[in-house]
Amino acid sequence: MNNATALSNHQVRLARRPVGTPTRDEWSFTHEPVPEPTDGGVVVKTLALSLDPAMRGWMNEGKSYIPPVGIGEVMRAGGIGKIIASKNPDFAVGNLVSAGLGVQEYALFAQDQIKRSGMFRIDTRMGSMTQWLNVLGMPGMTGYFGLMDVGQPKFGETVVVSGAAGAVGQTVGQLAKIKGCRAVGIAGGRAKCDWVVNELGFDACIDYKGGNVRAGLKEHCPKGVDVYFDNVGGEILDDVLARIGRGARIIICGAISQYNNTTPVQGPKNYLSLLVNRARMEGIVVFDYADRFPAAVAELAGYLKDGRMKSKEDVVTGGVNAFPEALIKLFTGENFGKLVLQVATG
Amino acid sequence: MNNATALSNHQVRLARRPVGTPTRDEWSFTHEPVPEPTDGGVVVKTLALSLDPAMRGWMNEGKSYIPPVGIGEVMRAGGIGKIIASKNPDFAVGNLVSAGLGVQEYALFAQDQIKRSGMFRIDTRMGSMTQWLNVLGMPGMTGYFGLMDVGQPKFGETVVVSGAAGAVGQTVGQLAKIKGCRAVGIAGGRAKCDWVVNELGFDACIDYKGGNVRAGLKEHCPKGVDVYFDNVGGEILDDVLARIGRGARIIICGAISQYNNTTPVQGPKNYLSLLVNRARMEGIVVFDYADRFPAAVAELAGYLKDGRMKSKEDVVTGGVNAFPEALIKLFTGENFGKLVLQVATG
Numbered sequence A, B: 001m002n003n004a005t006a007l008s009n010h011q012v013r014l015a016r017r018p019v020g021t022p023t024r025d026e027w028s029f030t031h032e033p034v035p036e037p038t039d040g041g042v043v044v045k046t047l048a049l050s051l052d053p054a055m056r057g058w059m060n061e062g063k064s065y066i067p068p069v070g071i072g073e074v075m076r077a078g079g080i081g082k083i084i085a086s087k088n089p090d091f092a093v094g095n096l097v098s099a100g101l102g103v104q105e106y107a108l109f110a111q112d113q114i115k116r117s118g119m120f121r122i123d124t125r126m127g128s129m130t131q132w133l134n135v136l137g138m139p140g141m142t143g144y145f146g147l148m149d150v151g152q153p154k155f156g157e158t159v160v161v162s163g164a165a166g167a168v169g170q171t172v173g174q175l176a177k178i179k180g181c182r183a184v185g186i187a188g189g190r191a192k193c194d195w196v197v198n199e200l201g202f203d204a205c206i207d208y209k210g211g212n213v214r215a216g217l218k219e220h221c222p223k224g225v226d227v228y229f230d231n232v233g234g235e236i237l238d239d240v241l242a243r244i245g246r247g248a249r250i251i252i253c254g255a256i257s258q259y260n261n262t263t264p265v266q267g268p269k270n271y272l273s274l275l276v277n278r279a280r281m282e283g284i285v286v287f288d289y290a291d292r293f294p295a296a297v298a299e300l301a302g303y304l305k306d307g308r309m310k311s312k313e314d315v316v317t318g319g320v321n322a323f324p325e326a327l328i329k330l331f332t333g334e335n336f337g338k339l340v341l342q343v344a345t346g
Helices: A054-058 A111-116 A140-153 A167-178 A190-198 A211-222 A235-243 A287-305 A319-334 B054-058 B112-117 B136-150 B169-178 B190-198 B214-222 B234-241 B286-305 B320-333
Strands: A008-014 A027-033 A041-048 A078-086 A096-100 A106-109 A158-162 A182-187 A204-207 A225-230 A244-252 A280-283 A313-316 A338-340 B009-016 B025-035 B041-049 B076-088 B096-100 B106-109 B158-162 B182-187 B204-207 B224-229 B244-252 B280-283 B315-318 B338-342
Touching: A008 A319, A041 A319, A054 A225, A054 A287, A054 A319, A106 A111, A106 A244, A140 A225, A140 A244, A140 A287, A158 A167, A158 A235, A167 A182, A167 A225, A167 A287, A167 B204, A182 A190, A182 B112, A190 A204, A204 A211, A211 A235, A211 A244, A225 A235, A225 B338, A235 A244, A244 B112, A313 A319, A313 B224, A319 A338, B025 B286, B025 B320, B041 B096, B041 B320, B106 B112, B136 B169, B136 B224, B136 B244, B136 B286, B158 B169, B158 B234, B169 B224, B169 B338, B182 B190, B182 B214, B182 B280, B190 B204, B214 B234, B224 B234, B315 B320, B320 B338
Parallel strands: A158 A182, A158 A225, A182 A204, A225 A244, A244 A280, A313 A338, B158 B182, B158 B224, B182 B204, B224 B244, B244 B280, B315 B338
Antiparallel strands: A008 A027, A041 A078, A041 A106, A041 A338, A078 A096, A280 B280, B009 B025, B041 B076, B041 B106, B041 B338, B076 B096
């Protein structure tokens, strides 16, 4: 840009902590001038933002793996943007970057904030901008390290993943197939399930909205479940616990069914199946694997290129103003593929 | 014996499956003549039986890590006995053995049943008969392999164990101390807690009957809980989950608080703490480690000899007729130390 200060930055800030499902009232909308970068800093124009189930957790008070978003702060979000002003030799105007941009049209980074934001240049030869928010982004990394490091799937084992049509689920199931496993998804609705099987190549997909998950698991996992990648929690976790095999590994990645609860989280009643089956349940936080992201991205980009892996993104338009309603789609299960908010076209 | 057939064998059989806490009505009492052993077989006179929380699970219908006890069958129980008749070269009359004897005064083993029963000769130089049912028996093995293999405690870490005054808990806490960890017990009542600290040398013990477990954990585990050995489930598991540290390991060994439930098992509401803390929860079944029992017994017997480990057994007299009431003591927490039923004195 020639004069960033002439630009207005439309921002979405957390106005209050939600009880249950967040509504538009939880947010405030601000406009600020876009400042010039200081020495070593950059200004990024937001092109697309990643909308993730984890966002719901960041809205709550209390200790978690990262601090909550403060009241009055710009909502935390990862995204892809374009450098429009730079006083940093590593980033030139026009570069596309991935970073923690926040739900705003422009993000200013001082030098010391650049590293903390996880900013890096993306290579669109490896994948499209939305793929960099999906398979090549945090969801892909979560699926990759959760499955490979925590799940440790072995050739011929049965891997089940919930939220199979979602961003993490897509990666998990397709990667399980590539590694020689049987992949069984759980998703909401016939259309998603058909896509998971026909397009992504899962061996089966159980429609939790349309039927009995336990019966589906019995049918599609005749030898039991060896690895379960859990994105949803609740009843489905219990259904899978009732079907795990000896030595099974359950990856606790999320519990989207529980995030908007106003009652306590529903604990897995069948957890003693871990005892009977000498099985384990283990949590994953993707940031722990940051130093291995480049290697995983390279591997996954290869699968995208050679066609062994596909990706689907559900792109919502309307800019940051559309953020509150777009976020809800994750919790109603309306999104079909990785949910992305388009903020600008270039 | 000169004539085994002259002996009458008093047996306790499962008459029906209990709902909730088992009563005397769940059992039938039979008398049978004691047969002579067939070629390769032995007859064992029961001296002492191990009473274990797991017995409650064996009384239920349905799949578990071993089949349930059938209606009309002699109740399954491990014990120490004396060979009184033998047609097997490995066992001589007078030998003391540990084996799955069942709740009966005499047990007949055909040759092929001897191995299946896990029968082996005990060496009373390594430990007393009741210690062979405690630290040197299944509870000790469960504590040893659960802590060392699943829990993987590191020097300086904090290890918490529930049922600390029980058979498994005793071993876990003392072993944790020997391995250089901070050991914190949870037990019911001041007397048990005092004994756990003063006699067994735990660093602290929280009285769940007398106070707030969460506050106790906060006080006694200032750096968080690295390893939790869970024998009880229920609220206490949730309390510990709220206090685990990063990378914590939870060993699921039992859930005695839930065994007599007539309502569904209470799942751990705080299980998402596994995610936040990248922690894991894993089940153990002691039989999986059978080929390593001799090495573990040798190690633990050494600690008993050199005084670094103590053991306490709660011996109930009255023979097999006293079995139904003795078993209940486990679930009310009345037992103080490993619960043993004395069946004969020699």
